[in-house]
Amino acid sequence: MTKKIMIQFRNVSKTYPPNVHALKNATFHIKPGEFIFLVGQSGTGKTTAVRLLIAEEKVSAGRIIVGGWDITHIPRRHVPLLRRQIGVVWQDFKLLPKKTAFENIAFALEVSGSENSRIQKIVPQVLKIVGLEDKAIRYPAQLSGGEQQRISIARALVHRPKILIADEPTGNLDAVNTREIIDILQKINEFGTTVLLVTHNRDIVNSLKKRVITLDHGIVIADQEKGRYFL
Amino acid sequence: MALSSLIRKKEDTFCKIKNIMFLISLTRIIRFALQNFYRNIWLSIITITIIILTLFSLTSLIVINAGVSQAILTIKNKVDISIYFKNSTNESTVNPLKEKISAYTNVKEVELITASEALEKFKNNHKNDPLIQKALQELDANPLGPTLTVKAHDVNLYQQILSQLKQDKIDQLAEEIDYDDNKLVIERLEAISQKVQRLGLIISIIFAIISLLVVFNTIRIGIYTHKEEIGIMKLVGASNWFIRAPFLLEGIIYALLGNIIFWLLFYLAAGFLQPFLFAFFIDINFNLINYLVSHFLYIFGFELIIIIILNTISSFIAIGKYLKV
Numbered sequence: 001m002t003k004k005i006m007i008q009f010r011n012v013s014k015t016y017p018p019n020v021h022a023l024k025n026a027t028f029h030i031k032p033g034e035f036i037f038l039v040g041q042s043g044t045g046k047t048t049a050v051r052l053l054i055a056e057e058k059v060s061a062g063r064i065i066v067g068g069w070d071i072t073h074i075p076r077r078h079v080p081l082l083r084r085q086i087g088v089v090w091q092d093f094k095l096l097p098k099k100t101a102f103e104n105i106a107f108a109l110e111v112s113g114s115e116n117s118r119i120q121k122i123v124p125q126v127l128k129i130v131g132l133e134d135k136a137i138r139y140p141a142q143l144s145g146g147e148q149q150r151i152s153i154a155r156a157l158v159h160r161p162k163i164l165i166a167d168e169p170t171g172n173l174d175a176v177n178t179r180e181i182i183d184i185l186q187k188i189n190e191f192g193t194t195v196l197l198v199t200h201n202r203d204i205v206n207s208l209k210k211r212v213i214t215l216d217h218g219i220v221i222a223d224q225e226k227g228r229y230f231l
Numbered sequence: 232m233a234l235s236s237l238i239r240k241k242e243d244t245f246c247k248i249k250n251i252m253f254l255i256s257l258t259r260i261i262r263f264a265l266q267n268f269y270r271n272i273w274l275s276i277i278t279i280t281i282i283i284l285t286l287f288s289l290t291s292l293i294v295i296n297a298g299v300s301q302a303i304l305t306i307k308n309k310v311d312i313s314i315y316f317k318n319s320t321n322e323s324t325v326n327p328l329k330e331k332i333s334a335y336t337n338v339k340e341v342e343l344i345t346a347s348e349a350l351e352k353f354k355n356n357h358k359n360d361p362l363i364q365k366a367l368q369e370l371d372a373n374p375l376g377p378t379l380t381v382k383a384h385d386v387n388l389y390q391q392i393l394s395q396l397k398q399d400k401i402d403q404l405a406e407e408i409d410y411d412d413n414k415l416v417i418e419r420l421e422a423i424s425q426k427v428q429r430l431g432l433i434i435s436i437i438f439a440i441i442s443l444l445v446v447f448n449t450i451r452i453g454i455y456t457h458k459e460e461i462g463i464m465k466l467v468g469a470s471n472w473f474i475r476a477p478f479l480l481e482g483i484i485y486a487l488l489g490n491i492i493f494w495l496l497f498y499l500a501a502g503f504l505q506p507f508l509f510a511f512f513i514d515i516n517f518n519l520i521n522y523l524v525s526h527f528l529y530i531f532g533f534e535l536i537i538i539i540i541l542n543t544i545s546s547f548i549a550i551g552k553y554l555k556v
């Protein structure tokens with residue numbers, strides 16, 4: 001059964017002292033290859049869910065299982081291994097300003113001890129997926145916001161993750177760039193990667209007609225196939 | 232495939248290529264450390280300067296200490312009891328006395344200076360004094376008698392030896408017993424030496440604290456400028472040691488460079504100052520350059536280890552708080 005579920009949240013709660021309840025008893029399952037929206041207004045626990053998934057935070061109660069691996073009480077030394085399995089894209093891109101696009105992507109491989117020959121092979125591949133193979137030697141400052149986000153998506157793909165989490169990836173982008181990013185995420189999803197897209201962009205959610213999990217004040221209030229943004 | 236088995240499989244592969252990976256990581260760590268060093272060249276220079284100043288105070292303390300102990304030793308060696316006999320005394324009388332005194336447990340050595348040797352020595356000591364030379368020439372016989380010079384194991388034992396000589400009635404046989412009491416000088420020197428050591432220790436501690444704070448701060452600022460990078464490294468799956476290692480290595484580079492530059496400067500300065508110091512230390516037979524050469528490995532190693540420990544602790548503390556991502 002666990003094989004058919006990529007991500008499991010079982011009665012997960014997260015409380016920040018003294019008594020801020022970011023997530024309350026959240027339960028949902030995500031199957032391999034799904035494309036899922038996690039929606040809700042600001043401060044409803046969407047980002048907390050992402051942080052719990054990559055062990056940036058620890059749950060207060062409940063369990064989280066990723067690909068059959070119970071990461072609820074993951075030891076610190078296993079956290080890097082988990083993060084190499086899950087690609088993450090952030091709203092603020094988190095690119096290193098003093099490294100070129102190529103170097104930024106290579107960086108994720110370097111820190112995990114990949115051989116140079118592998119780096120030389122993989123980086124052009126992922127650059128091609130996001131359509132920026134001609135901008136490899138540009139620095140982040142020389143790229144548009146949308147291009148920067150595509151570089152960060154490319155970086156998230158270097159470990160060939162089974163799961164790609166995008167936390168408000170279009171929050172800083174205009175409509176055209178937003179469309180491009182969503183297209184790339186859909187393309188990655190079509191290759192078989194599970195994509196969890198955290199957003200509060202009504203238009204994207206309504207146009208894609210994918211599964212939508214809606215959070216409100218830390219509570220899962222809706223989980224619909226082919227859902228809509230109704231808040 | 233379930234993610235957990237995928238991870239297990241990956242961990243297996245990790246073990247197999249662990250050695251290769253270690254080398255790859257090591258070269259990357261060295262590269263990152265050197266990059267940090269160059270890109271913050273001013274911070275690096277300041278840190279190294281502070282390390283050099285710390286080493287200067289530490290080494291000066293060690294050298295001054297060695298010089299003072301050498302001085303005390305020399306003066307202690309100069310203390311002795313001289314037993315002068317009448318010029319009529321035969322060596323056959325003196326020799327048994329020499330044996331007897333040598334047998335004292337607190338005596339280190341007894342030296343016999345014969346009458347003719349004593350005369351030679353006296354002539355030599357006053358060879359620039361024509362009056363004495365003339366007087367000696369006018370004498371037919373040797374006016375001096377044999378002398379016994381007694382050295383004790385320790386300065387504090389001379390009073391004992393004097394009373395023993397009295398007990399054995401040697402003082403009656405001798406013309407004169409001369410005890411040059413340098414005890415006061417020695418006590419003063421030892422007091423000064425203690426003060427010098429204490430002062431040196433305080434100065435060294437102050438410099439060590441300043442150095443610790445500056446090194447700590449330098450590394451903290453360096454790490455602060457890499458705060459974002461550290462966070463991103465962690466989020467893309469770098470292990471803590473992979474992030475820490477370049478900073479620790481950078482600290483070791485500071486320590487090594489600081490030590491090497493310091494010793495080059497110190498040797499240059501010592502060579503320059505040697506003639507003056509030589510004049511100053513001539514009576515106590517202390518050669519700064521020789522001392523440094525013969526103790527080089529000991530002092531260098533000691534100081535290098537101290538500085539490396541200092542830097543490692545600083546960067547360990549400084550980086551710790553940014554790793555909690």
